Amino acid sequence: MSKFILFPRQKGLEGKNEFHGSIKMSGIKPREFPLSLSELKKTLQLALARGGDFADIFLEYRTSLSILMEEGIVKESAESLSSGLGLRVIRKDITGYAYTNDFSPEKLKSVALSASAICASSGASRKLPGRFRHHLPRGDITRFRMQAASRPLEEKLELVRRAYSAAMNFDPSIKKVQVAYGESRQDIWVVNSEGLSVMDSRPAVRLVVMAVAEKDGRRESGFCGGGGRVGLEYFRREMTPEFIGEEAAREACLLLEAVEAPAGEMTVVLGPGHSGVLIHEAVGHLLEADFVRKKTSILWNKLGKLVGSEQLSVYDDPTIPGFLGSYNFDDEGQKPVKTALIEKGVVTGFLQDWLSSRLMKKEPTGHGRRQDYTCWPLPRMSNTYIDRGEYDPEEIIRSVRKGLYVSRLSGGQVEDSGEFTFSVTLGYLIENGRLGRPVKQATLIGHNLDILKKIEMVG
Amino acid sequence: MKIEENNNFRQLAERLIDYGRAQGADEIEITFYDGREFDVEVRFGRIENLVEASSRYCFIRIFKDRRAASASSSDLNLPALRTLIRKTIKRASLSQPDEFAGLPASAPFKIAVDSLKLYDPEVTRMSSREKIKLALETERIALQDKRISNSFGASFVTNELKTVLVNSRGFSGEYLQTYCNLSLGLQAGQGDRLVEDYWFSSKRHLRELDSPEEVARKAVERTVRQLNPKKIKTSKVPVIFEPTMTSWLLAFLFTCVSGTAVYQQTTFLASRLGEKIGNDNISVIDDGLLPGKLGSRPFDSEGVPTQRTVVLEKGILKNFLCNTYAARKLNLPPTGNGNGHGVVPNNFYLEAGQFTPEQIIKSTREGFLLTRVIGHGLNPVTGDISRGASGLWIKDGEIAFPVSEVTIAGNLGRILQEVDLVGNDLQFENSICGPTIRVAEMTVAGI
Numbered sequence: 001m002s003k004f005i006l007f008p009r010q011k012g013l014e015g016k017n018e019f020h021g022s023i024k025m026s027g028i029k030p031r032e033f034p035l036s037l038s039e040l041k042k043t044l045q046l047a048l049a050r051g052g053d054f055a056d057i058f059l060e061y062r063t064s065l066s067i068l069m070e071e072g073i074v075k076e077s078a079e080s081l082s083s084g085l086g087l088r089v090i091r092k093d094i095t096g097y098a099y100t101n102d103f104s105p106e107k108l109k110s111v112a113l114s115a116s117a118i119c120a121s122s123g124a125s126r127k128l129p130g131r132f133r134h135h136l137p138r139g140d141i142t143r144f145r146m147q148a149a150s151r152p153l154e155e156k157l158e159l160v161r162r163a164y165s166a167a168m169n170f171d172p173s174i175k176k177v178q179v180a181y182g183e184s185r186q187d188i189w190v191v192n193s194e195g196l197s198v199m200d201s202r203p204a205v206r207l208v209v210m211a212v213a214e215k216d217g218r219r220e221s222g223f224c225g226g227g228g229r230v231g232l233e234y235f236r237r238e239m240t241p242e243f244i245g246e247e248a249a250r251e252a253c254l255l256l257e258a259v260e261a262p263a264g265e266m267t268v269v270l271g272p273g274h275s276g277v278l279i280h281e282a283v284g285h286l287l288e289a290d291f292v293r294k295k296t297s298i299l300w301n302k303l304g305k306l307v308g309s310e311q312l313s314v315y316d317d318p319t320i321p322g323f324l325g326s327y328n329f330d331d332e333g334q335k336p337v338k339t340a341l342i343e344k345g346v347v348t349g350f351l352q353d354w355l356s357s358r359l360m361k362k363e364p365t366g367h368g369r370r371q372d373y374t375c376w377p378l379p380r381m382s383n384t385y386i387d388r389g390e391y392d393p394e395e396i397i398r399s400v401r402k403g404l405y406v407s408r409l410s411g412g413q414v415e416d417s418g419e420f421t422f423s424v425t426l427g428y429l430i431e432n433g434r435l436g437r438p439v440k441q442a443t444l445i446g447h448n449l450d451i452l453k454k455i456e457m458v459g
Numbered sequence: 460m461k462i463e464e465n466n467n468f469r470q471l472a473e474r475l476i477d478y479g480r481a482q483g484a485d486e487i488e489i490t491f492y493d494g495r496e497f498d499v500e501v502r503f504g505r506i507e508n509l510v511e512a513s514s515r516y517c518f519i520r521i522f523k524d525r526r527a528a529s530a531s532s533s534d535l536n537l538p539a540l541r542t543l544i545r546k547t548i549k550r551a552s553l554s555q556p557d558e559f560a561g562l563p564a565s566a567p568f569k570i571a572v573d574s575l576k577l578y579d580p581e582v583t584r585m586s587s588r589e590k591i592k593l594a595l596e597t598e599r600i601a602l603q604d605k606r607i608s609n610s611f612g613a614s615f616v617t618n619e620l621k622t623v624l625v626n627s628r629g630f631s632g633e634y635l636q637t638y639c640n641l642s643l644g645l646q647a648g649q650g651d652r653l654v655e656d657y658w659f660s661s662k663r664h665l666r667e668l669d670s671p672e673e674v675a676r677k678a679v680e681r682t683v684r685q686l687n688p689k690k691i692k693t694s695k696v697p698v699i700f701e702p703t704m705t706s707w708l709l710a711f712l713f714t715c716v717s718g719t720a721v722y723q724q725t726t727f728l729a730s731r732l733g734e735k736i737g738n739d740n741i742s743v744i745d746d747g748l749l750p751g752k753l754g755s756r757p758f759d760s761e762g763v764p765t766q767r768t769v770v771l772e773k774g775i776l777k778n779f780l781c782n783t784y785a786a787r788k789l790n791l792p793p794t795g796n797g798n799g800h801g802v803v804p805n806n807f808y809l810e811a812g813q814f815t816p817e818q819i820i821k822s823t824r825e826g827f828l829l830t831r832v833i834g835h836g837l838n839p840v841t842g843d844i845s846r847g848a849s850g851l852w853i854k855d856g857e858i859a860f861p862v863s864e865v866t867i868a869g870n871l872g873r874i875l876q877e878v879d880l881v882g883n884d885l886q887f888e889n890s891i892c893g894p895t896i897r898v899a900e901m902t903v904a905g906i
Contacts, residue, residue: 068800070723073555076800079546080531084514094505099512101533114511117587153553176724212725212840219840221725261845263693263868263904294502296609296646298653374512413833413847416611417646417653419864421834421847443836443866445847449651 033059033189034103035085040191041128043087047112048126048193050119052089052096054354056192058331059085060373063149064184069160070177077153084373089115093359097376129195136199137328143321144231148183148205151232156181159207159232159241166245167211173256174249175219176212181205182227190333198333204229204324209245213252220258220440222251223410223425228324251408251426254438261427261442267403268444269396269430272459276385279314281412281420282448284381287341287349288367289356291416298418298449302347308452311389314342316351318366318382325382329366332377336366341384345452353379389458396457398433404442405430418448468493469633471537472625479521479544480627484551486522486562487544488626490760491515491535495619497587501594502612503602509591518799521547525556529800559787563763563797565628570764576751577636579664582617590615593671597643600675606683611644611657622756630762637663638753641671643678647686654685654863656831661888663751681830685849688863691905697826698867698901699819699853702884704829705893709809711871712743713891714839716770716778717802718785718794727842727872728776737774737875740812740896745770745780747795747805754806754890758795765795765805774875780804809893812881816895819880821856827903828853829867842871848903862905869901 040057047055061083068076084101096118098111148156160179167177185203190196206227213220224247226239235241270278283299291297299307318326318336330336332354340348352360353368356379368377397405405428412422422444429436472489479487498510517540520529528551530543598613616639623633642659658678660669700708720726728736747765749755758764761783769777781789782797796802820828828851836845849863882895 073557075554075557075560076527076529077550077554078529078531078800079543079550081543082516082531082533084533093507095508097508097510097512099510099514101514117511118506118509153550157553178723219724219727221838221840263866263902265906294609294611296611296655298651374514376508376510410835413835415655415833417648417655418651419833419847419849421836421866423834423836423845441836441838441841441843441845443834443845443847443868445834445864445866447864 033061035059037132037191037197039105039108041132043108043112044191044193045125045128046109047087047089047116048128050116051125052091052116052119053126054090054193055088055115056190056332057085057087058370058373059189060186062184062186062372064182065149067156067160067181069164069179074157074160082372085111086370086373086376087111087115088376089118090355091119093355094118095355095376099374126193128193132191132195132197134197135329135333141319141321141323141326141328142203142229144203144233146231146233147203148232149185149203155232156183159235163207163209163241163245166242167209167249170211170246170249171213171253173213173215173253174211175214177245177249178210179245180208188331190329190331192333196333198329200327200329202229202327205232205234207235207241207244209248211245211248211252213249213256215256218256220252220255222248222253222255224248224251228322229326230322255426255440258426258438258440261404261424261439267400267430269400269403269405271405271407272393277409277412277422279386280381280384281414281422282446282451283314283341284316284384285414286416286418286448287347287351288381289350289352289360289362289379292350293356293360296416298416299347303350305347306345307347307449308342308345309455310345311458312342312345312452312455313340313387314384315340315387316367316381316384320383323383327382330368330377331370332368334364334366334368336382339365339367351379351381353377386458391457391459393459396459397430397435399457400430401432403430404428404439405435414448419445420448421445468623469625469631471535472623474537475519475540475544476625476627478541479548482545482548484521484523484544484548486627488520488562488624488761490518491623493621496616497590498614498616499587499591499594500612500614501591501598502610504595504599506591507612519544519547521551522561523548523551525558525560526551526554527557527560528554559784561783562626562628563761563783563793565630566764570748570757572634572757574750575748575755575757577634577663577755579637581665582637582639583619585617585665590617593641597641597671597675600672601643601645601679604679604683606647606686607645607679608648608653609646611646611655613641613643616640624758624760624762626762632758632762634757636756639665639668641668641674643674645678645682647682652687654682654688656681656685659888661753663753667751684851685830685861685863688849688861689852690864691852691862691903693902693904693906695900695902697823697897697899698903699823699826699828699895699897701828701830702882702886702892702894704832705809705896706889706891707832708871708874709743709807709893710891711837711839711844713780713804713807715842715871716776716780717796718779718781718789718791719802720839721779722785722788726839731776732779734776735774736776736872737771738878739773740878740881741771741774741875742769742810743771743808744768744810745794745796745805745807749806749887752806752887754804756805759797760799761797763793763795763797768794770807804891806887807891808885808887809881809896811883811885811894814880814882816882816884819882819895819897820853820858822880823853823856823897826853826897827862828858832867844869844871844874864905866904867901868904869898874898874901
């Protein structure tokens with residue numbers, strides 16, 4: 001099964017093909033980086049002076065705001081501003097990296113020298129191209145009219161209060177509610193020694209509710225959250241604060257009635273959305289190209305081979321508008337593409353960043369990601385999902401005599417050797433093709449090669 | 460790579476505090492962090508990644524009419540920080556008054572920072588070349604073992620961090636600390652039947668770090684012992700936790716005794732203070748003053764002096780661990796565990812017992828020796844535990860065969876009552892740590 005929340009398309013935002021040290025997109029105020037392209041070029045040239053093959057600089061400016069409400073009051077708000085740059089030098093498959101949040105000329109110089117220390121040989125210095133191609137996003141994966149950062153604080157406090165009372169008033173057994181609002185905006189500028197200069201701006205908003213229900217000495221908690229690369233209008237149209245609050249409360253109340261999960265092997269049906277978590281753990285991480293080229297991933301030699309059921313097709317798409325995992329350019333300045341990982345059970349591709357695609361002689365897929373400027377890029381998933389199958393969801397449940405329907409997963413983990421787990425926070429027993437009692441806290445464990453073959457039906 | 464002594468963070472902090480007061484803040488706290496990092500990763504005898512870096516941050520907390528707001532910035536220029544302070548005061552006025560909000564009452568810390576031995580000049584003096592050699596050597600030794608089929612690489616990391624904290628109640632303190640970590644990850648097995656594990660040593664002082672031989676030997680041993688695992692039938696058996704496994708169990712206990720979880724009622728231990736919640740084998744301490752240990756520090760993030768706090772004494776729940784806010788909410792003393800908005804452990808450990816790990820295994824007729832867990836099935840509201848696991852099956856006091864793809868399930872409350880043997884192998888490789896323990900009975904779910 002797979003589910004999409006599709007956002008209504010807005011008119012594409014045109015990128016201008018001219019150069020400034022700032023990001024210009026309609027709706028977003030330009031943000032200045034405290035350095036010019038010529039300073040960055042000079043730094044790149046210095047970084048390559050010891051014989052590196054490639055160098056890039058990643059500049060980041062990130063602002064965020066969070067608001068917390070509990071015990072009936074808005075307790076705290078926090079704002080953070082973080083900026084810095086990371087410089088990478090690559091020679092063959094070796095990466096040298098240095099970062100700083102001090103933009104002074106001396107610091108730029110020392111960063112270039114630290115990162116190029118891996119070369120330490122007197123190779124010929126590679127020349128930078130004379131002209132740099134400067135790119136801004138064409139069209140935009142962010143979907144907003146009311147950018148959170150430019151709206152007054154009162155409006156956000158209102159969302160928080162509404163979610164809080166919705167959860168609190170849902171049922172008398174709700175004893176405690178916590179609401180967290182978070183917004184952030186990350187502006188990046190990537191410049192590399194191949195003459196690329198790219199900027200992207202990535203806003204995000206999130207509203208999360210946790211509710212605790214208590215009855216007869218038993219206590220359970222429920223969660224719900226909504227948001228993405230969207231504006232505040234999302235909480236009017238897609239998911240209202242009331243909906244998020246009530247869902248969290250509903251889950252807490254349901255869990256009060258839940259029984260313990262039975263131990264042992266059984267048929268598992270994953271609800272919409274959650275099949276993505278399965279695939280994230282069972283497949284996604286193992287098709288990230290760094291694990292593949294190092295041959296630590298169990299799937300490294302499976303390209304073109306049948307590893308799963310023919311029902312199964314898996315894609316990773318960083319270009320779905322409004323999704324939290326989406327971006328216009330990756331953290332290496334590459335344009336991302338929707339990538340087929342598995343089609344009809346056959347491994348068809350890997351998630352690539354610049355280095356892996358070069359070492360493996362494959363096309364880059366625009367999956368070079370980093371947490372922030374302190375990290376060098378690695379090929380990582382964006383929005384990974386299982387493509388629609390041919391079955392009706394109800395038909396799937398009807399086909400199971402005895403099993404577990406997973407309603408909410410809280411995460412999972414995988415080892416390169418293929419063993420993975422995921423944690424079920426809310427599920428239902430399936431008995432004779434019908435959903436039965438709710439089930440609390442359980443851990444599912446398996447081996448990915450086994451599981452992929454055992455996928456029987458896709459909704 | 461020594462942090463320059465002439466960075467006058469204290470003076471800057473004092474100017475910002477004066478400015479904040481003048482702009483209308485009742486109370487204000489300024490913290491500066493200035494850090495250096497070195498990280499080398501080697502794989503198959505070559506450097507794969509090398510990082511050298513520095514970063515600085517300023518954290519600001521403000522209270523006005525019992526309303527709280529905070530901010531952080533990597534831009535340490537005076538005008539930028541002043542702007543941020545003005546915005547933070549304005550934001551504070553939009554939250555709601557909270558009678559428990561505010562800075563801690565000033566309490567001078569009595570210990571000399573130097574006596575904590577948090578800083579090792581050897582770590583900062585060590586050359587890049589020596590650091591790289593250490594990582595290369597560790598991996599080289601491990602790869603001599605023919606059972607090892609692949610390497611995730613070895614890494615050596617060093618950190619140096621300066622913390623400066625000044626607040627408007629007259630607190631002013633600073634300290635320097637170092638950290639170093641040597642680690643190695645390995646894979647063994649053929650085809651689709653692969654196993655993996657790692658080992659590490661982390662310390663504040665270079666001379667206390669385990670040798671490359673020691674780290675390599677442990678990493679190899681931990682990896683190959685999992686080869687050719689079997690599946691087992693679901694059963695209820697004694698479960699032995701290795702020290703790294705006791706650590707996560709204790710981390711879960713920490714969550715459940717943190718003052719924040721207590722006032723939020725998100726822990727099953729919320730109303731149990733003074734009760735016997737574990738058996739006589741369970742004594743748990745939080746101590747911020749152990750010289751040279753990873754979790755030690757002279758004062759917490761709010762300037763509250765750290766201390767030795769008995770959390771559980773022979774199974775009796777003696778204290779919750781509180782930052783200033785949680786302490787006021789619960790009408791308990793703060794324990795020097797503050798960290799930003801939350802509560803963190805200092806050195807949080809289970810006191811060692813008298814048995815060697817070998818004796819514990821020997822005395823187990825049939826059981827499961829837990830060596831690895833994956834997944835996150837921990838629920839502090841109920842104490843329920845459910846995690847993916849692998850380990851070794853024990854039969855007649857001997858290790859019989861490796862076991863994979865099981866889940867272990869239990870409840871922290873019941874586990875604390877059922878720990879029947881405690882090992883003598885307590886090591887402080889983490890800020891949360893414990894020795895080998897045996898739990899009399901848990902469900903190990905297999906096929």
